[in-house]
Amino acid sequence: MNPELSLTEENYLKAIYHLSEDSGLDVSTNSIADEMATKPASVSDMLRRLSKKGVVHYQKYRGVSITDSGRKIALQVIRKHRLWEVFLVEKLGFNWDEVHDVAEQLEHIKSSLLTQRLDKFLGHPTMDPHGDPIPDENGEIKEAPQLPLADLQPETQGIVVKVPDSDPSLLRHLDKLNMRLGSKIMIHDKVEFDNSVLIQIDEHEKIYLSGEIAKTIMLAVK
Amino acid sequence: MNPELSLTEENYLKAIYHLSEDSGLDVSTNSIADEMATKPASVSDMLRRLSKKGVVHYQKYRGVSITDSGRKIALQVIRKHRLWEVFLVEKLGFNWDEVHDVAEQLEHIKSSLLTQRLDKFLGHPTMDPHGDPIPDENGEIKEAPQLPLADLQPETQGIVVKVPDSDPSLLRHLDKLNMRLGSKIMIHDKVEFDNSVLIQIDEHEKIYLSGEIAKTIMLAVK
DNA sequence: AAATATCTTTAGATATATCTAAAAATATTT
DNA sequence: AAATATTTTTAGATATATCTAAAGATATTT
Structure with missing residues (x-):
């Protein structure tokens, strides 16, 4: 044991x-x-x-x-941390940048039944609000595939895991749109003519984003 | 502070x-x-x-x-304990006899924002799954009038509002008898010899309950 | 009120989790 | 390969949280 x-x-x-x-x-x-x-x-x-x-x-x-035994334990703690983060954001309405300290405490609660039930309650999520994968009960990690926003089909969603860090003006623009690492993006439509996409960022208004920008934003999907 | x-x-x-x-x-x-x-x-x-x-x-x-300062702290811990119990039972589907040990851990999580949000998420409950009142943010407790089942006279009835939350074997026994919070209890007879009581729980068969147990069950009486 | 019983505190140990300062091992530079 | 720098460990302290055993204080009984 x-x-x-x-x-x-x-x-x-x-x-x-x-x-x-x-x-x-x-x-x-x-x-x-x-x-x-x-x-x-x-x-x-x-x-x-x-x-x-x-x-x-x-x-x-x-x-x-x-060791293998140590890795298993570490992954269980990480699993609990990320499940609690999902709970805090999805159910309690925390912002994704407010959850870390609380999850650091919650991850140490000892009850396998609790973890099991929480996982079920949350609908067996595979990704936390930062786009990091949630290990399963056996410590298996399925890394979520990452795709440019531009490649996603309408009515799918993902979490922003990478934005180009080289262009301050782009970063300022994204910030103004409330898009940052961890933002949940739902794709509603793609415009063939200019490859722009109609998206919703978290709970904000739908907006159009140019195809040029959409190519540079990486999302973790499912 | x-x-x-x-x-x-x-x-x-x-x-x-x-x-x-x-x-x-x-x-x-x-x-x-x-x-x-x-x-x-x-x-x-x-x-x-x-x-x-x-x-x-x-x-x-x-x-x-x-002291007053100490009472305030104690009541905040009790508030958190009971809110988490509500969460475990109402949201995660725990039985009411499975929650105590986990709530003992969860009550020590330090984040007033978390407590606030949890309270809101649960719809500002005033009572935990054992019928104990949940103190508000200021440590105020609104207690309903309660009597031990053992003290009620025959042919009176009441609603179960409190059972001891510390003994899992007792809780399992009561669960088997279909006695839980909110159960309607009619007292039909009291046996002088051993203080046992003949009761009817909701619409179930009449049963005898020992005086020992009857002392621990609190009822709200009309 | 003296003797006895009970309850509570103190003193001294043990184990955890940290620290600083000094020693030891390893790595790097000349 | 000698000297120097860096990294790591050990030794010895401090603070918490517990314990046992003995001493001290309070309560009860006769």
Whole structure:
């Protein structure tokens, strides 16, 4: 069976998971200390403990990697975090940038029944309000396909996961339209003549967006 | 402003609140130790701390009472506990005997926005699934007049508004008898010998209920 | 009011989770 | 490969939250 982890241990494990996902390499003590806003000495202590519990593979001075058992636990925590984010945004009307701190607390609630029921209540979502995938009960992640807004068919929807970061004037324009990372976009119509699209951004008014811009906006779909 | 309390401190404060509500007197170290399933020595330590934070009034060897500031905090925790219970039962389809442990965790989530939004989402409920009143944002409680089933006279009737929320085996038993919040109870007879009562629950068969259980069931009487 | 019983506190331990400062190991530069 | 820099660990402190055992205070009984 998986070991019981304290809240702190869960947070360390999550940090190690994210860092090794990003780099693909063993994770250093210092990088964990940065991520956790703590000191390397504290990290060393914790790594010995996590290693004893079998959730990480740790060699002194050589860095740390996550074990299968550890990955499973980390993914369960991430699953709960993202399910709660969906709940906060979809059901309680939070903005997507207000949910993180609350979800950081809710993700540690221990009740597999709760997670199961919450998942069902939310309609088994596969994506959180930032477009990140929600691992299933077994820790499987199905990465949502990302497409340019321009390629989506009418009556489908997606979440903005990438906008070109090179053009300040475009960013200002998008901001004025209330389109930002995490915005939920519903495509209502495509205009053949100029490839512009009729879209609704979150709960705002429908607007037309030029095909030129629509080509640069990446959406995570389903 | 109210002091920040740790999860443990919140739980002690809640226990002290409940104990002093029940007895009306100053609360003893031993009774808190029982309630918290810990040792009196630990309670003494905690009382000094809570006192220093101004949430209880404490005199060595003389027991403890809750201050206005402490009561406010306790009532906020109780408010959150009961709102979450409503959520679990009404929205996630939990049985009312499955919610206590999860609500014990959820009640400590710190976000006044969350509490506000949850309250609104649930339609501003005034009672939890066990019939206990939900304090409002200001800690006001509106209590309905209640009597133990055991105290009612034969040929009178009432509505179940409260059952103890701490004993899952009792809750399961009552559920099997079809007795739940809102059930209409008619008292047909009282047996002097053992204080058991002959009752009819809604439109079900008449049954005998032990005096022990009858003492714990609170009814709203016309 | 003395003896006894009960309740409460204090003192001293243990375990967690952190820190700083110093030591040790590893990596980089010259 | 020696010197230097960086990273990591260890050792020793501090604060919380608990415990047991012993001492002290209060309450009850005779």
